[in-house]
Amino acid sequence: MNDxxxxxxxxxxxxxxxxxxxxxxxxxxxxxxxxxxxxxxxxYYEVLVSLSEAPECTLRMSELAVRSRFSRSRLSxxxxxxxxxxxxxxxxxxxxxxxxxxxxxxxGRAVLEAAAPDHVEAVRKALFDVLDSEQVRRLGEITGxxxxxxxxxxxxxxxxxxxxxx
Amino acid sequence: MNDxxxxxxxxxxxxxxxxxxxxxxxxxxxxxxxxxxxxxxxxYYEVLVSLSEAPECTLRMSELAVRSRFSRSRLSxxxxxxxxxxxxxxxxxxxxxxxxxxxxxxxGRAVLEAAAPDHVEAVRKALFDVLDSEQVRRLGEITGxxxxxxxxxxxxxxxxxxxxxx
DNA sequence: ACGATATGGTTGAGTCTTCAACGATTCGAT
DNA sequence: ATCGAATCGTTGAAGACTCAACCATATCGT
Numbered sequence: 001m002n003d004x005x006x007x008x009x010x011x012x013x014x015x016x017x018x019x020x021x022x023x024x025x026x027x028x029x030x031x032x033x034x035x036x037x038x039x040x041x042x043x044y045y046e047v048l049v050s051l052s053e054a055p056e057c058t059l060r061m062s063e064l065a066v067r068s069r070f071s072r073s074r075l076s077x078x079x080x081x082x083x084x085x086x087x088x089x090x091x092x093x094x095x096x097x098x099x100x101x102x103x104x105x106x107x108g109r110a111v112l113e114a115a116a117p118d119h120v121e122a123v124r125k126a127l128f129d130v131l132d133s134e135q136v137r138r139l140g141e142i143t144g145x146x147x148x149x150x151x152x153x154x155x156x157x158x159x160x161x162x163x164x165x166x
Numbered sequence: 167m168n169d170x171x172x173x174x175x176x177x178x179x180x181x182x183x184x185x186x187x188x189x190x191x192x193x194x195x196x197x198x199x200x201x202x203x204x205x206x207x208x209x210y211y212e213v214l215v216s217l218s219e220a221p222e223c224t225l226r227m228s229e230l231a232v233r234s235r236f237s238r239s240r241l242s243x244x245x246x247x248x249x250x251x252x253x254x255x256x257x258x259x260x261x262x263x264x265x266x267x268x269x270x271x272x273x274g275r276a277v278l279e280a281a282a283p284d285h286v287e288a289v290r291k292a293l294f295d296v297l298d299s300e301q302v303r304r305l306g307e308i309t310g311x312x313x314x315x316x317x318x319x320x321x322x323x324x325x326x327x328x329x330x331x332x
Numbered sequence: 333a334c335g336a337t338a339t340g341g342t343t344g345a346g347t348c349t350t351c352a353a354c355g356a357t358t359c360g361a362t
Numbered sequence: 363a364t365c366g367a368a369t370c371g372t373t374g375a376a377g378a379c380t381c382a383a384c385c386a387t388a389t390c391g392t
């Protein structure tokens with residue numbers, strides 16, 4: 001029965017399935033909460049947060065994409081919506097004419113501040129209220145290991161892409 | 167500065183952000199791997215797995231929705247696609263004329279079995295290879311707590327909905 | 333200085349998901 | 363037996379995301 005595939009053990013399967021259940025339930029819960037209580041999707045909220053933490057509340061599109069873990073394309077579409085709502089302002093970059101800045105507007109900041117309490121409450125209810133401090137510490141370690149591992153994978157993939165087909 | 171909001175501590179913020187990074191990176195990694203290596207979205211793969219584990223490889227649509235954590239609507243759309251590909255077969259239920267069965271076809275089983283090694287390899291690379299067995303055990307506990315907590319929340323929400331507006 | 337290449341960002345088409353509304357059927361109370 | 367409410371599943375439209383293609387600009391090698 002050794003076919004070269006490193007199948008999961010029973011325990012690993014249980015953990016994997018619970019992981020899938022937990023992460024999807026949590027993200028759905030957060031999405032629903034944010035949409036209903038604050039009237040803004042959770043992912044858009046994260047974009048506004050990234051901007052609010054930048055100097056002058058302004059970032060280059062590409063940098064904003066990295067910080068909010070959006071693809072360039074996804075961010076471009078998202079900022080179009082956010083601009084239409086008046087929460088973000090696009091301006092073109094004078095030193096690099098290809099580039100564009102995104103800036104959090106006053107209105108955007110107001111929306112962000114109004115949504116923040118709902119957001120933190122949802123995160124607490126779903127995550128920190130059900131874990132003791134030891135578990136929180138361990139979750140930090142575990143997620144850190146996952147991020148590091150995947151960061152390596154991603155670099156490897158990019159390196160492959162750079163090499164080209166021959 | 168006590169405004170009644172239970173803001174996150176610095177440590178909690180760090181953990182929360184790493185959690186977001188880890189879960190989104192992992193799901194993107196898996197999605198990409200499955201799409202490229204096996205030519206099937208990860209979520210669809212999970213639907214096929216759920217079916218394959220049912221007696222006769224058959225489930226009611228609503229039950230399949232619960233097991234794969236799809237909304238009814240999402241599942242209905244998804245099964246339409248899977249049926250078009252010939253991987254799933256819909257049949258109407260004789261005892262309950264509202265209902266419908268979904269059955270994994272032979273072709274569907276073949277696709278599933280072909281994709282399984284790629285899937286398990288991706289899960290290992292992203293998760294189990296970067297964690298020691300102690301961390302895996304703890305991840306199981308933590309995700310279990312999250313699932314339990316959110317299950318309660320969901321019941322509460324449903325109960326509210328049942329009560330109606332007054 | 334010039335052409336090739338790389339980068340920053342946008343766009344449109346296609347796909348997936350959500351949401352609300354719907355038709356059909358079953359259940360429950362009277 | 364019948365009427366109202368709940369359940370099962372589907373549908374269509376709107377929103378969000380991905381992917382590939384694309385312009386415009388900047389950078390690099392010569």
